[in-house]
Amino acid sequence: MVVATVCNHKGGTGKTTSALGLAAALGLSGRRVLLVDLDPQAFLSRTLGTKDPDARHSSLALFDEETRLGALRAQPMSGFDLLPAHGRLTRRMRRLSKPTDVFWVKETLAQGRSEATSEYDVLLFDTAAAVTVYSLNALVASDHAVIPVTPEYQPVVGAEQTYQTTQTVQSRLNPGLAEPHFLLTQVDGRKRAHKRYRRYLREQYGECVLQSVIRTSSALARTPEDGTTVFDYAPQARGARDYANAADEWVARVEAARSEREPAPPEVTSSPGEARSAGDDAPAASYSAAARASLAGSPD
Numbered sequence: 001m002v003v004a005t006v007c008n009h010k011g012g013t014g015k016t017t018s019a020l021g022l023a024a025a026l027g028l029s030g031r032r033v034l035l036v037d038l039d040p041q042a043f044l045s046r047t048l049g050t051k052d053p054d055a056r057h058s059s060l061a062l063f064d065e066e067t068r069l070g071a072l073r074a075q076p077m078s079g080f081d082l083l084p085a086h087g088r089l090t091r092r093m094r095r096l097s098k099p100t101d102v103f104w105v106k107e108t109l110a111q112g113r114s115e116a117t118s119e120y121d122v123l124l125f126d127t128a129a130a131v132t133v134y135s136l137n138a139l140v141a142s143d144h145a146v147i148p149v150t151p152e153y154q155p156v157v158g159a160e161q162t163y164q165t166t167q168t169v170q171s172r173l174n175p176g177l178a179e180p181h182f183l184l185t186q187v188d189g190r191k192r193a194h195k196r197y198r199r200y201l202r203e204q205y206g207e208c209v210l211q212s213v214i215r216t217s218s219a220l221a222r223t224p225e226d227g228t229t230v231f232d233y234a235p236q237a238r239g240a241r242d243y244a245n246a247a248d249e250w251v252a253r254v255e256a257a258r259s260e261r262e263p264a265p266p267e268v269t270s271s272p273g274e275a276r277s278a279g280d281d282a283p284a285a286s287y288s289a290a291a292r293a294s295l296a297g298s299p300d
């Protein structure tokens with residue numbers, strides 16, 4: 001199982017949209033994905049139409065000693081499962097003030113690692129736009145971080161601060177955390193500033209910046225609140241195609257990083273479709289292979 005955090009300390013940079021887009025794209029490519037909403041504002045959960053979830057089956061439960069991962073019932077969405085945020089996350093945060101409180105999620109995952117590993121290939125955390133005990137918990141429990149960044153001044157500053165946070169977490173709390181990947185979001189090719197900041201990020205962070213970019217897409221700004229994603233309601237929109245490409249590239253990078261560290265084949269390296277048990281409804285080929293080929297370049 002690969003665990004990753006989607007984070008940027010600056011707000012509105014496309015974290016939630018990216019967590020959702022990547023989860024849906026990975027799900028379409030046959031991987032079993034658990035998306036965890038660790039943002040107390042719960043926009044991800046709301047976007048997916050989940051209101052007032054049972055606390056025992058929400059991300060709040062990750063901060064409870066009694067929780068066993070295998071007993072958590074995530075909500076099935078379109079191609080992935082969701083562990084929604086709960087309204088009490090904000091209140092709970094006030095009591096998470098000890099230095100050891102950044103290890104809750106890591107420990108809960110470690111306890112249930114074998115159950116979760118057999119159930120999911122990828123676990124993705126959506127986080128709030130701040131360094132909170134929740135975003136730190138996510139990074140401490142993760143192998144990877146994805147930093148969505150719109151190529152503009154404030155999001156780029158936020159992304160650089162977030163990069164520094166990942167370095168601190170890596171050196172002090174989680175040596176297993178790999179170099180983060182920057183994912184350019186809400187990119188508008190006509191804006192000169194966007195070109196400038198894209199160039200700047202590639203010069204400064206080189207290979208850490210994914211080649212795939214997410215362009216502005218009106219389809220991505222929609223919030224149907226019925227559990228569907230852009231892949232359901234606008235599969236031909238560029239927002240769907242961009243997240244399919246980004247997910248493919250990200251998985252390839254994750255696999256490359258893993259095989260550099262350890263030669264043994266990991267679960268996530270299984271080819272799309274193989275991840276599920278035989279006979280179920282896994283797509284025969286990845287979204288990218290099957291669907292992208294048939295997607296004409298219809299702008300949205």
Ligand SMILES: Nc1ncnc2c1ncn2[C@@H]1O[C@H](COP(=O)(O)OP(=O)(O)OP(=O)(O)O)[C@@H](O)[C@H]1O
Binds near residue numbers: 015016187216
């Ligand atoms: N590629 C895109 N094209 C058009 N609109 C987008 C795109 N990506 C995100 N948006 C819109 O931009 C807004 C901010 O996106 P999102 O909520 O994903 O950011 P965030 O980083 O999660 O924000 P927050 O810090 O508040 O959690 C949302 O209204 C979303 O629908």
Ligand SMILES: [Mg+2]
Binds near residue numbers: 015017127128
């Ligand atoms: Mg968000």
